[in-house]
Amino acid sequence: MITNKELIEKAKSVINPQKVAGNKLTSDVGSALITDKGSIYLGVCIDTQEGSGFCAEHNAIAAMVTGGEYKIKKIVAVWKDGTIIPPCGKCREFMWQIDKDNWNTEVIIKKDKAVKLKELLPYHWHNEE
Ligand SMILES: [Zn+2]
Incomplete structure (x- = not known):
């Protein structure tokens, strides 16, 4: 199993700040996740003028789902200066909506601290079974 430090380095490896249309900055945050099968998926933030970024x-x-996987073992996001950023509310809910087992995903929120998604999202949206 990959260490938190190694996953953080993977997230940093895709950070590549670039100005896009409207002087918005994209790719200044990188994320890395490892699935229950041991696959690693990476992503960067995309900021846009009218708010359609993510x-x-x-x-x-999204890369993980494209790869046919849904269960996140561990995830982290890192800003361009190396600061670890806990996921926003939308991303917390998104993880839960992708697979209910992600309730136990380890979310790295600081250099030496990880918590379960269920600790970050105690009252998720619910409309089902
Ligand atoms: Zn988010």
């Missing part, structure tokens, strides 16, 4: 975690999760 977070680095969202991008990494």
Whole structure:
């Protein structure tokens, strides 16, 4: 199993800040996740003028789903200066909506601290079975 430090380095490896249309900055946050099968998926944030952009975690999760996987063992997002950023509310809910087992995903929120998704999202949206 990959260490938290190694996963953080994977997230950093895709950070590549670039100005896009409207002077918006993209790729200044990188995310890495490892699935229950041991696959690693990466993503960067994309910021756009009218708000259609998305977070680095969202991008990494989309890559995972494209790869036919749904269960996240561990995930992290890192800003361009190396700061670890806990996921926003939308990404927390997104992980839960992709697979209910992600309730136990380890989310790295600081250099030396990881918590379960269920600790970050105690009252998820619910409309089903
Ligand atoms: Zn987010």
